[in-house]
Amino acid sequence: EEAFGGRFPDSVLPTMETCGEVVEAIEEHMGGKLKDRSAKPHAYEVPEEDYRFEKSPEYQRLQETFKLTTASGLPNPFFTVHESITNDRTVIGGREYVNFCSYNYLGMSGDPTVVRATREAVAKYGTSVSASRLVSGEKPLHRQLEQGIAEFIGAEDAILFVGGHSTNETVIGHLFGAGDLIVHDALSHNSIMQGAILSGARRRPFPHNDWRALDKILSEIRHEYRRVLIVVEGVYSMDGDYPDLPQFVEIKKRHKAYMMVDEAHSIGTMGLHGRGMSEHFGIKPSEVDLWMGTLSKSFGSCGGYIAAKREIIEYLKYTAPGFVYSVGLSPANAAAALASLQLLQEEPERVARLAENSRLFLRLAKDAGLNTGMSNNTPVVPVITGNSEHALRLSHQLRERGVNVQPILYPAVEERAARLRFFITSTHTAEQIRATVRATAEELDRIDPSYRGADRPLPELVDGQNALADPVMPPR
Numbered sequence: 178e179e180a181f182g183g184r185f186p187d188s189v190l191p192t193m194e195t196c197g198e199v200v201e202a203i204e205e206h207m208g209g210k211l212k213d214r215s216a217k218p219h220a221y222e223v224p225e226e227d228y229r230f231e232k233s234p235e236y237q238r239l240q241e242t243f244k245l246t247t248a249s250g251l252p253n254p255f256f257t258v259h260e261s262i263t264n265d266r267t268v269i270g271g272r273e274y275v276n277f278c279s280y281n282y283l284g285m286s287g288d289p290t291v292v293r294a295t296r297e298a299v300a301k302y303g304t305s306v307s308a309s310r311l312v313s314g315e316k317p318l319h320r321q322l323e324q325g326i327a328e329f330i331g332a333e334d335a336i337l338f339v340g341g342h343s344t345n346e347t348v349i350g351h352l353f354g355a356g357d358l359i360v361h362d363a364l365s366h367n368s369i370m371q372g373a374i375l376s377g378a379r380r381r382p383f384p385h386n387d388w389r390a391l392d393k394i395l396s397e398i399r400h401e402y403r404r405v406l407i408v409v410e411g412v413y414s415m416d417g418d419y420p421d422l423p424q425f426v427e428i429k430k431r432h433k434a435y436m437m438v439d440e441a442h443s444i445g446t447m448g449l450h451g452r453g454m455s456e457h458f459g460i461k462p463s464e465v466d467l468w469m470g471t472l473s474k475s476f477g478s479c480g481g482y483i484a485a486k487r488e489i490i491e492y493l494k495y496t497a498p499g500f501v502y503s504v505g506l507s508p509a510n511a512a513a514a515l516a517s518l519q520l521l522q523e524e525p526e527r528v529a530r531l532a533e534n535s536r537l538f539l540r541l542a543k544d545a546g547l548n549t550g551m552s553n554n555t556p557v558v559p560v561i562t563g564n565s566e567h568a569l570r571l572s573h574q575l576r577e578r579g580v581n582v583q584p585i586l587y588p589a590v591e592e593r594a595a596r597l598r599f600f601i602t603s604t605h606t607a608e609q610i611r612a613t614v615r616a617t618a619e620e621l622d623r624i625d626p627s628y629r630g631a632d633r634p635l636p637e638l639v640d641g642q643n644a645l646a647d648p649v650m651p652p653r
């Protein structure tokens with residue numbers, strides 16, 4: 178693209194596997210507008226789209242996506258303003274809704290104990306640490322939180338970053354490079370792919386959760402590379418399923434690869450005590466090289482971490498660009514995550530309640546004939562509607578009935594995989610869940626009467642009450 182000054186349409190990129198196909202695609206898609214940059218300077222006109230952003234194909238593509246969303250006449254579902262703490266409830270435009278849009282899985286954001294600890298930290302240390310930790314930004318809270326996370330997970334040590342996304346980007350981007358191979362699940366989060374691209378390593382996705390396909394790839398090409406990194410997620414945030422981790426660990430060992438597990442949605446939610454996928458599967462934490470997680474979900478804060486062997490953490494602390502050249506985690510964020518971590522260990526019943534709520538939601542949704550895809554008793558439950566317009570409409574109709582749930586539309590997922598995504602939290606009540614599944618099924622019947630199959634019963638409402646109209650406050 179640089180050489181010929183054009184762009185391939187996105188749809189063409191995955192079809193090019195050989196050099197020959199690249200040549201064909203250049204002829205087919207750039208043939209008419211090849212720009213000869215070697216021509217004399219005065220003979221070359223820089224097209225407007227290359228210096229006026231609003232004319233660029235990138236911006237025009239975004240406008241096309243907006244058109245798809247607004248064609249239905251329904252309001253824009255993005256950037257909704259929430260005027261309160263978001264847990265099982267939220268307030269939008271002055272009205273209270275039952276909420277399934279936040280990954281405040283354990284109710285830590287807004288919890289009075291967490292808020293108190295955060296206030297005290299801000300009073301003591303201020304609102305910023307005002308420097309990189311390496312050079313005078315270090316506060317006692319940082320090491321307390323790192324050691325707490327390492328101990329909780331069962332790793333030797335941990336390092337904090339200011340964002341979950343930037344954790345993946347900077348750590349993968351920094352640890353691996355040209356001559357290495359990064360193999361990741363095809364449904365990996367954007368931060369993993371960005372890190373892999375940044376690294377300059379060869380990047381190969383394998384089909385979702387398919388450890389056999391991964392094994393085959395590595396059997397064929399492991400020897401061509403110096404280091405290999407396998408990246409999977411604990412719980413997949415769009416589908417609510419998880420990998421068969423022991424199988425991946427066995428493959429990682431056999432092929433002498435590194436392995437990273439992104440626990441953004443599994444730390445605090447999986448395993449009896451919320452210790453994540455190692456606890457869920459009963460595997461030794463030392464069998465995975467990089468346990469990555471975020472502070473923004475179960476830990477009610479903002480930031481990310483890597484828990485790993487002492488040597489890896491030491492290396493990252495002195496060399497990872499997103500750590501060395503970035504400010505240390507703010508006192509408020511460190512204190513909120515530390516208080517959440519302590520509370521989680523003192524109150525494992527939060528994890529149990531979350532697991533119970535997740536199971537109840539999934540069971541009721543399946544009974545009602547909703548298509549929950551691959552969801553597997555995790556706090557992420559999609560309801561696949563089959564197209565973006567139905568997802569948008571369903572979300573809108575549920576909002577009218579007092580339920581807030583985000584639609585996930587094309588191009589975030591394939592058009593036929595458009596969905597609503599329900600995030601379950603420990604603070605939801607069974608009544609809220611029952612009433613929501615029932616409302617979802619009823620509204621889907623209105624949109625597409627054939628969707629659920631005829632005569633399928635709707636979930637019972639407790640005592641015949643509409644729990645959405647009169648939600649019961651859960652214990653805090």
Ligand code: PMP
Pocket residue numbers: 340341342343345366368410414439441442471472473479480481
């Ligand atoms: N990894 C995964 C799997 C995620 O879903 C997310 C975002 N929710 C991130 C990383 C980035 O984390 P954060 O939002 O805390 O930056």
